[in-house]
Amino acid sequence: MKKISIIKIVCVIALLLGIHRCTSYKKLAPHIFLVKENTSFLNQTLTIGQPLVVEGKRGSQYYGYIYVNGEKKEGYISSRNVIAYVFDESFEKEITSFPDSYKQPLRFLHTLYPEWSYVPLSTSLDFNDTASIFQSKSLIDTDDESMIASPDIIEGQTWCRVSLNASRYFLDPRSGLNAYHALMFEKLTYNPSETLQEGKRMLEGTEMSGIEPQSKKDWAELYRHSAEVNNISMSLLITRAIQEQSGGGLGLRGGHARNNPQGPLFYNIYNIGANTSDQDGIDFAAVRNWDTREKSILYGSKYLADNYITKGQDSLYLQKFDVHNNNPGHHYYMSNIRAPYSEAKNMLRGYISNNIDHAKRILEIPIYSNMPVSNPYPISSDIKYSGTIIKEPYNTYQIADTYKNLTENVDYISIDYPTYRHIVGLNNYYGSCDIPK
Template identity: 30%
Template sequence: MKKRIISVVLAFSLAVANILPVNAQSDLTPDSLEETDTLNDDNKVDTKQEVNEEDNNQISDKEKELNALLTSAKEALKELASQKDIMALVYLTDSYDLKEKPDSSSNSLEKLTSGDTVFIKDIEINDGKIWYFVSHNDKKGYIEKAYLAYSDEDFIAFEDKYVTEIKNLLDTLYALDDGVLCAKSSNYADIAQFPSSYHSYLNALKKAHPNWTFVKQNTNLNWSSVIANEKGAKSLVPGSYVAAYKDGAYGSGGWYYASEAAIKYVMDPRNYLNEDSIFAFELLTYNSSYQTKTAVSKVLANSFMSGALRDNKSMTYATAFYEIGKSLGVSPLFLACRVYQEQGAAGTSPLISGTYSGYTGYYNYFNIGASGSTNAQVIASGLSYAKRQGWNSVYKALKGGSQIVASSYILAGQDTLYLQKYNVTSKNTYNHQYMQNIFAPMSEGASEKKAYMNTGSINNTFVFKIPVYNNMPSSASPKPTENTYNLKFDRNGGDPDTSKYYMYWVYGLKYGTTYKVAKCNYVKSGYDFAGWNTKADGSGTAVADQGSFKNLTKTNGATVTLYAQWVKKGSGNTYTVKYKINGTGTGSMSNQKITYGKTANLKAITFCRTGYIFTGWNTKANGSGKKYGDKA
């Protein structure tokens, strides 16, 4: 009978919950309910309708306790939120309607998607549910606790002190079973939100690290569009990588445009779902228990930053990163890894020497504002930016760069290493990307993972924000492979083949490798040999007799034919190269005559276009033809 009686009181409590202030106490009692009691033959109240006064008082005490605890929680959370930004991610749902009030039936202010970053400001309870008051862009509203993931240890400590007890009281009063709150259940509710092609990777990580939480970031972007938009100067690879990763030189600084296959490989989130790369998706908030000064020191141990600042021997780099990260509320390990990525282990860049001519005493450790197609342009632009910012000490450069990264990237929603390189958020999509190196998220993530391993904190509570795209391949994009192609020769009207006039096929030429063509054995009566071409009519790629060539095709396993080119004897074996500015500019360049079969350098450019940097010549105006460097 006791269970039946409690249910009557709870029905009353729920009915008034939405019209009483959170901290108010109801004056109503069960006696004020509509009288529906029935009398039995002995003029006694039917026990099925009886209200047990003892139970009623017990519930009333619990409600008072809940209200008092909520008041304390609200005060504590507001104090914490005034000290730092409390970041959280929407998860366990494809989309969520930000509510005007802490009520499922309340008006929707904005539709959030899985992976969106919000900032927690306050706490409320209603209908037995815990709600957080949050901000997202210019909107403020309510989200159920169940649909937020976070790794901020100060906030988790707040929840341990207040919210756990609030939930226990709610469970007692409302008999709720809020199973969705626990992302560590046996069915892994967080993993279930992802496409099936993610599951095997995430299940393996969850099994090894039960405290890790995975949040699906719904990008709502089509995979093919993403790849197309990341091509060009925003995606570069170092010259040390094999040709399959490259698609032509980017200026003269030793960098190359990334091939489409390379971009697909590094952008496919499934290629990061392993122990070494997962931290490219780590939510970059500050957590004091494991993001310690010792942990930062281990990151910097084998680099030029292992000791004191270059211009201040009283402070170490580890101390600087730790203090700066703590003050900004972002991971000091991330800040240290970012500078390590930008400057390398040796730290020999003029951007951080403090001695570069014209910029003595200025430093730019994060390479912010440093851009250009030559080293000189990159250095000058980066140090000019540092001078404008007043970064005339190492500490100022570290702090100033950290503030920009924190405010312009992390707190603006680009809050993982991956998103800082590949901006697939809804703000400035495909733009506002911190670096051009396509491997930066993987390498920085590996450095952070190593630091956590070295400090024994790899099994701490981490939240990983992992993008999902529309129409992705059914499996992870593979690493680019080194393509090979075959070469055959065509006499193209020359005299009939004999054992004397024969050119052998060449097999297994590697894309990206330079080769030299053999001496031509073909002859044609009344004609002189004028070199080779990939088209019979001479409109393709030309190769001189015994000249050098490379990358005649990008297609793996293809066979390229070189056609002999012939000119009549005495007809003048030359052709003309015409130079065009390809746009509006100044300057002129005369035509250049080149002898067939002979190697010649192109003229140095004398054209000028304001606001543009010359990157080379091409036989097609849109850059899709044969590429040549300046004076190549």
Template identity: 30%
Template sequence: MKSGYKCSAKRIAAIGVMLCMLVLTCLTVTSVLNTKAEESIGQGHVNYDVTGLRIRKGPTTNSSIITTVSGGFKFDIYEETTDDDGDTWYGIGFYLNGSYERGYIYGGYITVDKRNDYKPDADFEEYLDSQGFPDSYKDGLRQLHAQYPNWVFVADHNGKDWSDVLDNQNIIGRSLTYGSAVSSWKSVADGCYDWETGEYTQLDSGGWVQASSALVEYALDPRNFLNADNIFMFENLSFDGSLQDESGLESMVDGTFMENSSHNLSYEGNDYTYITGLLLAGQKSGVSPYHLASRILQEQGNSGYGSSISGTQSGYWGYYNYYNIGAYASGGLTAVQNGLRYASRTDSETLRPWNTRMKSIVGGAIYLGQSYINRGQNTLYYEKFDMTGRGHQYMTNVLAPRSESVKSAQGYSDSNKNNIAFIFRIPVYENMPENVCEIPTGNGSPNNRLESLYVEDYSITPTFSYYTTEYSLIVDYETSSVYVGGSALDSSADVSGLGYHDLSVGSNDITITVTAANGDEQNYVITVVREDKEPDPEPGPGPEPEPDVTYPGFSTDLFVDEDERYITGINVSEYTGDVLDRISNYDGAYSKILNKNGNEKDGLVGTGDILITYNSSGEEVSRYEIILYGDVNGDGEIDLFDFVAVKRSILGIADPLGVYWKAADCNRDGEIDLFDFVAVKRCILGLGSVKQ
């Protein structure tokens, strides 16, 4: 081939230049030359659900095998060709044991990620902008446009917020993956994983478990599927006789149980094959027969091993459910039993009971059309990720749209793909992540929990639980370091952060990190507060004033600030009568304690209350506000409400005002800080008291 000659010439020239350079610099050749940067026309990867795909020396199954690869394997593409059967093969470059090799790979199980030969198309760029496609969509769409210029891409701005949709799909039981998947595909959320046994919770028969949030993000992100195969998850699934025919169905069922089956497919006096039967089902239901074929293979397997179509299930002999409608485990029944129970009921509109194969194929298609495709869930993507507001989804397998889209793509001939103006409805969400959500790949135990955690000679709060990740501890000034001990729940996990930790005065965060075998990390944090030295005692009250006929006399344990007109020294939980007994009045004068609203009190005295003295004529002669240190909300007690008020002030959320601010400054240093926070906390825990 002429193009092959050009590649060889470039390679020879490049090798010659390299050898000359090595000779001139007295270097030794130790690696294989890689010329992929100048020659490749694109990049691709093996589909993630594929194992044991062969790379061969030529574009035919008769060529010798170089190696086998599995899902996620990446390579450079140098040419695209077809074999005698019309199947697509790619000439690729890849690394094998440190060397860059060349070979061929069958195109049916790979995804072309990027083509380097794309030429800018001004009209198409203007169209992408008019549709409102974000920039992160455009590269994939450009690649598809270059390969299939007749295809039409419609941006479906569905008005849904990305985070809301993601949260909705992470509800337990809504998005599943198979139990044998790598650990990063499986959820360890509450109810999905047993940290002690390392077992995942089965949520459906057949070993299905909850998908991890990272896998849901990958499956939900349309940008991951803008390639020639997966784009068909966005294809309209309605019936179109001009596009869908027997030859396309033959391609879809090739090599499956539906190709040359001996199953009895009679219906209304006529005999059908799977191919003609699916065309009939599409016509009657308004659903694409390609989609119906793909759905059957997804549910029953290429070999047709599914118990739902055996006709021999105990208790449901002679019933069939090709699309597994209503097939979910509940009420003590398996998914298969519930699906066949559904099939056995009577509903003339959907041809139930499905006591023949064709009634199941045609009637089930009518159900799909009525319930999903003809009601707005008209793409594979929207059948899984429902945006109609009904909370209604056909499938729980989070990767079903990806695998079914490949089957759908295979149903169309290359001629159809090149000449038909397929319309693809591609979702665009509000507030999407800037970068594409990649598929998680980590494996190994996900267990990143501690079995025990302690601080030697102290008790942490709250009591340890491997679900609880934040703890606190208060130590006195003399404690300059603590020892933190603990162990992982899973022996394969690594733990860092244990051992001795020096403490500074104030707050110290000690972080213990557990790294699971699959790389997932979990942090446990112990906040250790080291108290400062005890502050110098407050100066005692001055000499008792001479008795005055109008001004009150105070007992020596009360402190009066005559400049700012406030009183301290009143005990927490002290009642009005007890405080008034500590005040002396003369010549008919008397005192009252009012609340901040001016009403006389007879209960507990708190911050913000007012002590007023009246002379014998009832005229006010003095007024003082009362402060109880630590009683920030003025209820006369030190409790959780005060704790929160101090914390909010430290965090800069909200500061108390006036005497309430002074009450929060427990150590009277002119600031509301960590020491005041500790004083209130110790008082609440019964470990100390706030000095008044």
């Protein structure tokens, strides 16, 4: 009896400690899984949408790998945190008009969010010419020499002119074709399904949570009303305000007009017209007599709707990169080249927290002429791999032509179908979904 009791105790302790030896390991055919929510993997965070190769399972844990700066990283991840990538033949009709290099990221997005739909915005613009235009008109808050054209400070204490490679990377729509950033392409007219309660949750933890002290109205109500009367997305207004006023910016605190430093305070929640400094934004507000935060939100929303949304710049991407009318660099909202990316992340967080990320959404994605095969992130040591698993960031191939000379499950994953093999690249490769057997 004592022997049996001891054995039972040992097994219970093993279970409590999470020892996997009692659960058999099952080898699986290598397959792509996508991260459903930010999760830890080998002491680093994988963001939503990150693909990894799974080749085994033990209990509720998948065993898989990714490449980080050329090094293979292997480990376990909970099955609750990933979803299997499934190739949807019917979806191919929707993305026929996109170049091949757009298609695999779109397929990943479709697996995560099958409710979203995608339309191409064809431009007649040369990609490199357009990147040069925005390089001369964009700033970035870093001193990394790979990201800046020179160390000269243009604005504030950290904002420098972007490098040409950085301009190419952020302009390239494929850089944003992952779950974390794809909402930069969402069309942003008014969405009646967005509720007041959702607005409140998006503002939680910010300086705009609760009651706005001047109007005595709820901050969320100010944004919800402004969205409705101006036919503009409430999520856009809230994320734009958070982006521009995090840390209590001058547009939120209020400031005096440059020509009347003792005069009344003016507010510019969205920092409209703040081309080189917050003070420019205050002067913009002063001319329009935005002497309350409520006016700033309401009339600032109208300004955004009238000057951007109804003019064809109805996405975060197009408000930075005004390529909708083939005359770029003349009507862009912000100089911060990373703004569409950070605002898209804020918008996704808001959607997820309000359980509306699976609502129907239309994403309009620009296409340029003479696009390079890829535009890698300028800082090669940084992990910027949310759309693909990269082994060698600067080696790019088209799988349709070269996959036979590559190593399966190292360079690409092959998923068998009755008459063809679907190829998924692991190293920034892209290629055909229809490789005849």
